Amino acid sequence: MRDGLDFGDDRGVSAVIGFIFIFAILMILLSVNQAQVVPAENEQIEYxxxxxxxxxxxxxxxxxxxxxxxxxxxxxxxxxxxxxxPRVLAVNPPPASGTLQTSEAYNITITDETGTTERIPTRFLEYQPGYHEFQSGPTWYENSVLYLDESQRGGIVIIEEQNLVTDDNTVRITALQNDFRRSGTGRVTVELYPTQAGDLSALTGELEIAIPTQLSGDTYWNDAFDDDVTVDPTVTPDWYESGVHALNLTVEKDNLKINTVGIQEEPEAGGVKENVGTGATTPPSQGDQTTYLTNTGDTTIGDGQKTIEFSLRNNGDSPATITQISVDSTTANADSIDNGDGYEFEGAGGNLNTPISIGGPSYSLDESATITDGATETFTLGEFEAKGNMKGESVTLTLYFADGSDQQFTIDIPK
Structure with missing residues (x-):
């Protein structure tokens, strides 16, 4: 004490200031780690x-x-x-989930010299990552081509080239069918089952083929084939819908090989694939007869465009029994269809009185619809009233059979 004044002891002030300084440095380091180091490390993990x-x-x-x-x-x-x-002194974002899914179905159209047409549905397959740091677009599979879609950041990156057309001028088409979608971080098994492509025995001579594709001519197809390939590709932009084009090929029937692959969770008793031009005529086993149903192409509109009649023929040697049906549109006009009350699906002893909604739901038949072997039956999709002009459009029917298999048909609505 001097002159009666009492000054406090400040010997601990420097220690407190030092602690605050060290704590501030630590917080800065943690912030830098969270803001820069963790994202950089996570980006490497994602890559x-x-x-x-x-x-x-x-x-x-x-x-x-x-x-x-x-x-x-x-x-x-x-x-x-x-x-x-796991990180002790940092926070991670949620795991980076990815999605593997098929697109909607589009028809491969095959027309011969007489105008006879066969349509086979196919789908694209997309993988969409959900990374937090690494920038990547979706990866697509279509028509044997695997590519990374970086159109938002520069263009298309081809990962695996096409083997659709080979140097012997053979066109080999593998149609991918069935709806599939899986999301998450785990490993998913993709079950692939060969099925029959459809009956193309009625087609003759030179064939005109239109194949759905998201790749334009300039982007890929104009330069996709080797110089010694005589099959000349052309691409019709936005043929199916905006962004889905038609790859047009002309080939002799003997040079076309086509088959389908079903992608699904569990195996179904479907028919084996059939290569066009091989002369394969061996009928399938008893459990596979449903794959021999074919659409005869005889489609009519009745009752003021409120019903559609079409015929299916059983080319197998045993009955095909239909237990369920689902209906979906293959066109962009699906939303213009009136899904009101009164829809019926009738034929071959089956009668579905439940309204059918456009978009894929399936319903049980009140009675099983059976097509005996060698027979042709006429079916009616009733009360199908379009708000817009559906003439010239198409709908896809999926029939589910008693043996556990299913089959798709595309019904063209006459103009």
Whole structure:
């Protein structure tokens, strides 16, 4: 004490200031770690997954070709997403989930010299990552081509080239069918089952083929074939809908090989694939007779465009019994269809009185509809009243059979 004044002891002030200074540095370091180091490390983890899933998709592409062309079921796997390692002093975002899914169905159209047409539905397959840091567009499979769609950041990156047309001028089409969607971070098994492509025995001579594609001529198809290939591709822009074009090919029937692959969770008793031009005539086993149903193409509109009548023929040697049906539109006008009360599906002893909604729901038949072997039956899709002009459009019917299989038909509405 001096002159009666009492000054406090400040010997601990420097220690407190030092602690605050160290704490501030620590918080800055943690902030930098959270804002820069963690995202950078997570980006590397996501990029590694991007490389891994690309390899998975290459294997999936190969499996689709093997299942279709070699008639052997395949079970490739795809790692949909990835997780981040636990961190004590940092916060991770949620795991990066990915989605593998098919597109809606579009028809491959095959027309011969006489104007006879066969339509076979096919789908694209898309993998969409859900990364938080690494920038990547979706990866698509279509018509044997695997590509990365970076159109938002520069263009298309081809991962695997087409084998649709080979140097011997043979066109090999593998149609991918059935709806499929899986999301998450785990590894999913994609079950691929070869099925019959359809009966093209009535087609003769030179064939005009239109195949759905999202790749334009300038983007890919104009330069996709080798110089010694005489099949000349042309692309009609936006033929199916905006962004879905038609790849047009002309080929002799003997040079066309076509098969289908079903993508689904569990195997179904479907028919084996059939290559056009091989002369294969062996009927399938008893459990596979439903795959011999064909649409005769005789489609009419009645009752003021409120009903559609079409005929199905059973080319097998045993009855085909239909137990369920679903209806969907293959056109962009699906939303213009009146889904009011009174829809009926009738024929061959079956009668569905439940309203049918456009968009894919399926319903049980009140009675099973049976088409005996060798018979042709006429079916009626009733009270199908279009708000817009549906003439010249199409609807896709999926029939579900008593043996557990299913089959799709596209019904063209006459103009």
């Amino acid at each position: 590694q997954h991007f490389e891994d899933v690309r390899n998975d998709l290459v294997d999936l592409r190969s499996a689709i070709s093997t299942a279709g062309q070699n008639d052997v079921s395949q079970f490739p796997t795809v790692k949909l997403g990835t997780a981040y390692p």
